[in-house]
Amino acid sequence: MPQNNLNRRSLLRGGGAAAAGAAAVPLLGTSASASAQEPGRGAGQGPTGASNVLTTRDPLIEQRADPLITYPHRGMYYMTGSVPEYDRIVVRGAPTIDGLAHTRESTVWRRPESGRMAGHIWAPELHRIDGRWYIYFAAGDSDDVFRIRMYVLESRAADPREDAWQLRGQVETAWDTFALDATTFEHAGTRYYVWAQEEPGIDTSSNLYIAEMDSPLKIKGDPVRIAVPTEDWETRGFKVNEGAYVVVRNGRVFMTFSASATDANYCVGLLTADARSDLLDPASWTKSPRPVMETDEANSRFGPGHNSFTVAEDGETDVLVYHARSYRGIEGDPLYDPNRHTRVQKLNWYPDGTPALGIPIAEGEPVVRLSPLDSPDSFVRHGEGGRLVVERVGDRVERSQFRIVPGFLDPGRVALRCVDLPEHHVRVSDGSPVVAPYADSDEYGRASGFLRDEGLADRGGVSFRLSEDPHSYLAHREGRLVVERPRSRADRERATFRL
Template sequence: MRANSFSTKSKSFYYYLLMVYFLPCFACFSQSESSSTFTNPILQDGADPYAYYHTDNYYYYMATRGNRIDLWKTKSLTTLAEASPITVWKAPASGKNSCCIWAPEIHFIDGKWYIYYTASDKDNEGDHSRYVFVLENASPDPTLGEWIDKGKINTKYSGIDGSLFSYKGKRYFLYSPYIGNHSDIAIAEMKNPWTLKGEETILASPEFDWEKTDDRSILEGPMFLEGPKDKVFIVYSGGACWDDNYSLGMLVASKKGNFLKASTWKKSPEPVLSMSEENQVYGPGHHGFAKSPDGTETWVIYHAKDKPGLGCAQRSSRMQVINWDIKGMPVFGKPVNINDPIKKPSGE
């Protein structure tokens, strides 16, 4: 009896030590792991996401809102949902930019802020009246100050998804023009942040099956990406937002090439980011790129859906890091399941 009694006391003392000394350590490990990772989505209602990292160490984030332009300001994209968006502009009651406000993106150029967005005339709505427009703000903080309407970009065609980039002293404009029964990728040089100069060049048209749907063949959402070696890229969306096979495609060029010549660019035959039934990610597309806070990583931000057959509904914003192979080509990998933890961006 005495031996059994001693054994019982020993067990009790052992459990006491476990509770007092070891369980808090397990909690620390769990908390540490949780604070170093995040899960998608970063924003539940987040179609056509775009993020710009400024010199003030803030990310400025945007997504399609339909009748207005909202702007998020956050130190961390992984905690974006905790930030409160500010409506910086609302569509007018009538006119050429009165409806269908899509795919805004923000840039800081020569000391001023510019927002590029797609819009149409609600009294004459359709692809024929859809163009890219520009807003300007001289405030150092884009959530403050006044946004001035600079009007419509003087593109040759109606079209959507305007984007721009600067490279070696020149500024370029990309968009997706409507040409016949399909949408292409076009480029032009810019005279100033709201005006194109010279001729537009069609860089790519739909040609592969994954770039086509029953309704329309579409290339859209072009975005410039500079590689770590001798190549640059234009990553675009192929297909349509209502199709589960909506994917990211890519054009490749040499950094020494003439970006305004179509022959400079070579299209990859396969998508670089596409649907994953295994990971329950459907229609990944319409993206942006952002550096980690310390500048060492490149992240792709894109929208996708959790279930098939949702059309263009329930598109949430996700993000994942891009790796680079030995040739300096981007490796996107598979779109990550929303239940899988992802290591937070470096420097966050």
């Protein structure tokens, strides 16, 4: 066998999976009634309390990599993903995202005992297209489990968990080479197919391609290459672009994808195209210079990737779905380490309209962002030297994310813990609030303890009163977080925050 095939097998032992969602994923301008019928509902920018609608269960589902949770369809979420045995395709359903954690799981297709598709089964994606369900997946053969090609199943049943699936064959492309991680989306009346493949003559393990679909079973035209792994963060371990997923928002088409080997090097990148552009023109796509999500040591989340998106039960809160391990060290081949778990967290958006995936967040209390009533488009965030500012967050959304946790000295008090620095809390030092690392002392406990009150303003929200001074509150003043004694109505607005 040629050496390049051997290299490809080595790659696949370190990567190979997919991300997915539902038939089409525009997150803007879909009516609530439509969301109950077909996927695609979403909205919800701005400083609402919607982050609390998400489960804090972490992981949501153990040992399910390459997770896809559909948008609600007739009141149900459906989920699929890779199983550690790589021998079958599973689907589970529940009326809530959290319910997916403990609902029954149905095996809807199992690989044959030998021959074609009897090798590794990877990264199923579940899509609702024109009133039918489709599962796109990748499979190897029994005599070569890494001879991965793309296939599709079809079901006319209303519930994708039913035993009604038919194998409709291979989705063929221009080359008979390693191919996987197919996704599909519809935009401006055209349905597209996106996948990862090894192209002859290019020294990479997989690039990203797009083509128009002739039907849910077949592409038409030649593949268009839109991404090749060239950056350092895309070539760690292996040169990989894979696991694409598309979301349309704010006049642009955003395509997340995963890169590098599937150990702690795995990460998420982003391609962006103008929604009015020709998506089959490679020049329409721009790649992010850095990953938009990667390993986070402080939160013990390693190799996040292969994401999809859905919307929370409120119909407004966008949700990021992905997998990650909770440890770095892996014995042997990462492909056979089973503990890539399905996780979910809120998807935020930056003021420029781009998705803010942030860091992979650890388990714990709900994540909140504090937005003062007098500046509703701004958030409290920590900056250099622990300084706390109030501004529109243009990057590093994780610096504006906090958890409201029990105080250290008095259970009636609360503390504000940083999400990206989980050993740091907001404390008052010399009359000013700052972010500081935890210290096992009464002084730190007093300085970081607050009374959580109903908002001082008459428009809801919450306020945080100092433990040591019952008349003083955290407040916004000229782009900074300060301590003040509110006296006027304007003062009370500055000392009241939306979560």
